[in-house]
Amino acid sequence: MNRIDADVVVCGGGPAGINAALAAGRTGAKTVLIERYGFLGGMSTAALVYPWMTFHTTGGKQVIAGIAQEIIDRLMAEHASPGHVRDTVGFVRTITPYDPEVYKVLIVDMLREAGVKVLLHSLMDEAVVEGDRIVAVRLATKSGKYEVTAKQFVDATGDADLAYLSGVPCLQGRDGDSLTQPMTMKFRMRGVDLAKVKRYMIDHPDEFYKKTPFDELEQLPLSGVLGYFKHWQEAELPINRDQVLFFTGPGPDEVLVNTTRVQGLDSTKLEDLTEGEIQGRKQVRMVADFMTRNLPGFENASISSVGAQIGVRESRRIDGQYTLQVDDVVSGRTFDDCIARSGYPIDIHDPSGKGVQAAWVQGDGAYDIPYRCLIPKGIVNLLTAGRCISTSHEALATTRLTPSCMATGQAAGTAAGMASAQGISPAEISVEQLQEHLIRDGALLSSGQSSTYSVI
Incomplete structure (x- = not known):
């Protein structure tokens, strides 16, 4: 040895x-x-x-x-x-891309x-x-x-x-x-029109998180988005979540999507973790397809990368x-x-x-x-x-x-x-x-x- x-x-x-x-x-x-x-x-x-x-x-x-x-x-x-920037989701004050x-x-x-x-x-x-x-x-x-x-x-x-x-x-x-917080398979999309996303947020504030800093959104760089409540509800996807969440970057037309949700599995057990990976990747394709078909700004977007493993909270x-x-x-x-x-x-x-x-x-x-x-x-x-x-x-x-x-x-x-x-x-x-x-x-x-x- x-x-x-x-x-x-x-x-x-x-x-x-x-x-x-x-x-x-x-x-x-x-x-x-x-x-x-x-x-x-x-x-x-x-x-x-x-x-x-x-x-x-x-x-x-x-x-x-x-x-x-x-x-x-x-x-x-x-x-x-870019260092610490304002969180345009509004959940916290700053995030760091x-x-x-x-x-x-x-x-x-x-x-x-x-x-x-x-x-x-x-x-x-x-x-x-x-x-x-x-x-x-x-x-x-x-x-x-x-x-x-x-x-x-x-x-x-x-x-x-x-x-x-x-x-x-x-x-x-x-x-x-003894249930744990769900796992999430994260993925990136490129080809996103972020200017269109921001304009839609400003025009439809009721469809986004209540803490979003709408009064400052015209001046702030868009760093994150939580919402599209109506679109998500109408889609009726088999994912136990009530909104879309994504963050912008690192590329200028790129976002990181944090929307999949795998529940009821134990990430310390081999067979559960295996099943989580399988479910997570299926959800990625489902969510990405939903976003390109339904969300303003995502019409020309496509998946650019998926996590090497599922995220464990x-x-x-x-x-x-x-x-x-x-x-x-x-x-x-x-x-x-x-x-x-x-x-x-x-x-x-x-x-x-x-x-x-x-x-x-x-x-x-x-x-x-x-x-x-x-x-x-x-x-x-x-x-x-x-x-x-x-x-x-x-x-x-x-x-x-x-x-x-x-x-x-x-x-x-x-x-x-x-x-x-x-x-x-x-x-x-x-x-x-x-x-x-x-x-x-x-x-x-x-x-x-x-x-x-x-x-x-």
Whole structure:
């Protein structure tokens, strides 16, 4: 068996894992990032999750920065993102479009700059556990089995795969029936007349989301659309959803469609995930055909790409030292062990119905994510980041969004690097020192910090 030794191993090459590996590598820890696909980016690239939302509160204050903002700055320098722009859907204040193909290349460059070893085409399928510690993970690869040993591990798989394989207690879905938010197969269309789309919105505001900023729409670049209620209802498609949702870009005549909905399946089960992929791709063809036949502006549009895999909103999450609750989010609660903040609202795509449940953050528009949510029970040298941190089903509906995942990734990677250097467990490091380290690296952990950023 091939063997690699490291200080920190990060499993999962999505935005949370990328930021965790960058943060760990920058502490000086010998870091390995493991990813099953032949490219990095996770849901942002494999499943076409686009745009990133949101780095700001509903009032426009930036509450997520650090490595996440550094990535945006570098994408902007390569003309691969316009930066943070107004959300013309109106659900949040800002969204952040980006070119996923440039992102795939940029993040590898950044990881190499940080000294991180990247292993692609590597499926982590076994955890070697001794007592209450992970000593290694085993990978299935084209060149046989690999064993990667480390002092500290970060689970950024989205599905809590490493935690689950290590025996960490995990939760899944909502209370009562354990159903998760639906999966979505996203796809892009080109040849869209966006000027015609915007004109139709201005002329027919009753057919679109009530929070759409119609008063500003003439001046704002069109970034997203939620609605076409009448068209969708008349079509009577066998998809349990009540509207069309799409976002513009990266191309000038291109949109990303987020309208398919696959419900009642468990993405951690092989046969369910297989069925989800099949249903999702059938729905893509159905929705695209509906859009070209019925929606003003889509008469000459066609499918340009479909996700390499179906997008997963919710699967396993750890039962950690603290479980973030919906009241913590909505009340804008602060925590002494805050390691990240977010301004994204509760956004629950109904596991069995048509709609979306939403609730906005009160107070200054942001809530804290405590360090304890990253720390699982039972295994002392493991941290989590991204979608699988410890939350309730309802709170996950905000922490699962990409900028929030980037922020918890940076925190987990920094903490893992510190724990490795000090020879202690992540639970034993000084939270105050961790917070100081994160702030030095640009993270925003208090409302006072966020007030220094301009309002968009």
